[in-house]
Amino acid sequence: xxxxxxxxxxxxxxxxxxxxxxxxxxxxxxxxxxxxxxxxxxxxxxxxxxxxxxxxxxxxxxxxxxxxxxxxxxxxxxxxxxxxxxxxxxxxxxxxxxxxxxxxxxxxxxxxxx
Amino acid sequence: xxxxxxxxxxxxxxxxxxxxxxxxxxxxxxxxxxxxxxxxxxxxxxxxxxxxxxxxxxxxxxxxxxxxxxxxxxxxxxxxxxxxxxxxxxxxxxxxxxxxxxxxxxxxxxx
Numbered sequence: 001x002x003x004x005x006x007x008x009x010x011x012x013x014x015x016x017x018x019x020x021x022x023x024x025x026x027x028x029x030x031x032x033x034x035x036x037x038x039x040x041x042x043x044x045x046x047x048x049x050x051x052x053x054x055x056x057x058x059x060x061x062x063x064x065x066x067x068x069x070x071x072x073x074x075x076x077x078x079x080x081x082x083x084x085x086x087x088x089x090x091x092x093x094x095x096x097x098x099x100x101x102x103x104x105x106x107x108x109x110x111x112x113x114x
Numbered sequence: 115x116x117x118x119x120x121x122x123x124x125x126x127x128x129x130x131x132x133x134x135x136x137x138x139x140x141x142x143x144x145x146x147x148x149x150x151x152x153x154x155x156x157x158x159x160x161x162x163x164x165x166x167x168x169x170x171x172x173x174x175x176x177x178x179x180x181x182x183x184x185x186x187x188x189x190x191x192x193x194x195x196x197x198x199x200x201x202x203x204x205x206x207x208x209x210x211x212x213x214x215x216x217x218x219x220x221x222x223x224x225x
Contacts, residue, residue: 004156006156033213035215042215042216042217042218043202043215043218045212045213045214048212056212058212088154090156090157092157100145100162100164101144101145101206102147102159102162103147103159103204103213104159105149105156105157105158105159106156107155107156108154108155108156110154
């Protein structure tokens with residue numbers, strides 16, 4: 001099976017702009033989670049989507065939003081970008097089998113806000 | 115707040131030596147997982163240990179779990195330069211819906 005793919009891999013934006021990141025999970029996986037990774041804060045959970053519904057949400061402002069499509073692909077949107085939004089955004093495809101819950105991560109999108 | 119914390123924050127060893135890193139967490143868990151991240155890239159799942167397990171092996175990896183102390187350790191034996199990466203533990207905090215990651219241990223293996 002193909003792994004988790006994220007596009008674009010790199011992105012440069014300026015303050016005030018908005019950005020949309022895309023994630024395609026592993027085929028058959030219905031859950032997609034998004035994380036923000038920065039040197040100072042580490043890996044922080046943004047939200048999780050399952051069957052087109054947001055199932056869980058981290059502690060981020062409303063500028064961060066997401067959605068999931070019927071084919072399980074997910075997008076994440078950040079509006080009114082701030083310098084502090086510069087980070088590696090990771091998407092994880094999740095499966096629950098045999099009583100174990102495992103996430104598989106994509107390569108990430110490196111967002112730089114100038 | 116983050117569920118887990120790894121110790122040490124950074125570790126530097128010679129190739130062939132063993133590397134041990136520890137993870138502590140705060141609440142009850144269903145399972146604990148270890149991930150590896152090469153510089154600036156995605157995380158790779160290494161191994162999962164369930165809360166009713168005490169030890170698990172996978173190749174050169176050995177994971178232990180002590181639920182009474184809320185801690186886990188990852189041992190990499192006979193380290194290689196290619197093992198240079200950051201290692202994270204992740205727990206599900208018994209909620210089933212959200213994973214919490216530790217702060218990571220940066221491992222450098224010197225050839």
